Structure formats: structure tokens, C-alpha cells
Amino acid sequence: MLVQFLAAAGVLAVLTMVPGPDMAVTTKRALASGWQDGLRTVGGITAGLLIWGVLTVVGLAAVLAASATAYTVVKLAGAAYLVFLGVQALWHSRRNGSGAAQPSVPSAAGSPWRTGLVSNVFNPKIAVFYTGLLPTLAPSGLSSQTGMALLVLLHAVLTFLWLGSYVMLLAKARAFFERPAVRRAMDRVTGVVLIGFGVKVATSQP
Structure with a gap:
């Protein structure tokens, strides 16, 4: 069982380090308003993973993963939110380029914790990932629900x-x-990446 758990931890570690919407959202917030808000964003993302984990253990995430309508609703909401954040970053880069004084936190950004939570909860790929992959990684010496719960906690900690x-x-x-030049460039790159992830989520299939 220990060998299986270590193998699962290795797989989860690799998947965690692959750049995705969570990293893009974290980058945007950390650069816009500092490391404290960056960590709060990470906290929101982690909370989102735990919510998906609970839904997975009780079986609701499997319903979402199997329902084309539910999957489409969630993915379009998530895609719209990512595109909104991307457009916001691009607009912020324009305002920074105008030479006007800017607040340390963009007024439309809202709570960093909520930003991380919403961006994660509205990513239906996590439901597919948890319901499709976690059962195959769960140690055989534990019950299915216990094994998946343990892996969800591990994934949240690694994230x-x-x-x-x-x-x-x-x-x-x-x-x-x-x-200023670097900030504008990073805002533009982050904005384009967020919009790209939004389009990717919108066109993804279960």
C-alpha cells in the first residue's frame, strides 16, 4: 500500500506542477497586489479542490462528469470567468501604460480568496480528473472513498x-x-494566457 501511495503522490505532484488556469490566476493576483494576496488566491484554489474532493467522495462529481448539460453549464461559466480576468489584466496593462496612478489592488478584482475559489470551482476538468483518475490511484488496501479522500487531501496540500x-x-x-514596462508586459501576457485558458475550457469535452 505504501508503494501505491508513493506512486500516486508522484503522479499528483507532476500534474500539480503542469501550468494551468490556477497558476495563471495566481500569477495575475500576485503581480497585481503582492504576495499576501497571491497566497490568499492559492488558499481559495485549495478550498476549491477540497470542495471538488467532497463532491467526488459523495459521488456528485461523477454525475457532473457524466452529464453533458451540467458539464457545459459549468465549463461555460468557468470559461467566462477566466476570460473576464484576462480582459481585466489587459485593461489594467493599458491603464498602467497611461501613466496614471493606480491602486495596489484593481477595484474590480474583488477578494483574492474568492477569485481563486471561483476559478477552481468552475473548472469542470477537475471533476473529470478526480472521478476518472483518483479511483485508479487509490491504494488497494483502503476503501475506495477513504483512498480517494486521502488523495484529495494530498493533492490540495501539494497544490x-x-x-x-x-x-x-x-x-x-x-x-x-x-x-512599469515589465508590469505592462506581464499583465498582457497573463491576460492573453487567461483568455487562452478560457477558450480552452469552453471548447473542452468531458
Whole structure:
């Protein structure tokens, strides 16, 4: 069972480090308003994973993954939110380029924790990932629900540690990222990436 758990941990670690919407949202918030809000965003993302984990264990995520209508509703809502964040980042880059003084946190951004939570909860790919992959990774010595619950907790911890470390790395290079030209470039890149992920989510299939 220990070998199976370590193998599952390795798979989850690799999947956690693959760049995706969560990293893009974290980057946007950390660069816009500092490492504290970056960590709060990561906290929201982790809470979203735990919500998906609970839904998976009780079987509701499987219903979503199997229902084309439910999947479409959730994915379009998630895609719209990612596109909104991307457009917001692009608009912020234009305002930064105008030379006007900017608030440290964009007024439309809202709570960083809520931003992370919403972006994660409205990503239906996590439902597919949890219901499709976790059962195959769960250690055979445990019940299916216990094994999946354990892996969900592990995935949440790995995500918080990975994205939290990433936020702190951005903080170390804060002086570089606060240069106006660099900030504008990062806002534009992040905006395009978020919009790209939004389009990807919108066109994805269960």
C-alpha cells in the first residue's frame, strides 16, 4: 500500500506542477497586489479542490462528469470567468501604460480568496480528473472513498505548497516585476494566457 501511495503522490505532484488556469490566476493576483494576496488566491484554489474532493467522495462529481448539460453549464461559466480576468489584466496593462496612478489592488478584482475559489470551482476538468483518475490511484488496501479522500487531501496540500512557493518566488523578484514596462508586459501576457485558458475550457469535452 505504501508503494501505491508513493506512486500516486508522484503522479499528483507532476500534474500539480503542469501550468494551468490556477497558476495563471495566481500569477495575475500576485503581480497585481503582492504576495499576501497571491497566497490568499492559492488558499481559495485549495478550498476549491477540497470542495471538488467532497463532491467526488459523495459521488456528485461523477454525475457532473457524466452529464453533458451540467458539464457545459459549468465549463461555460468557468470559461467566462477566466476570460473576464484576462480582459481585466489587459485593461489594467493599458491603464498602467497611461501613466496614471493606480491602486495596489484593481477595484474590480474583488477578494483574492474568492477569485481563486471561483476559478477552481468552475473548472469542470477537475471533476473529470478526480472521478476518472483518483479511483485508479487509490491504494488497494483502503476503501475506495477513504483512498480517494486521502488523495484529495494530498493533492490540495501539494497544490498549496507548489503555488505558494511560486508566489514567494515572484515576491523575491518583486523589484523586477514592479518596473512599469515589465508590469505592462506581464499583465498582457497573463491576460492573453487567461483568455487562452478560457477558450480552452469552453471548447473542452468531458
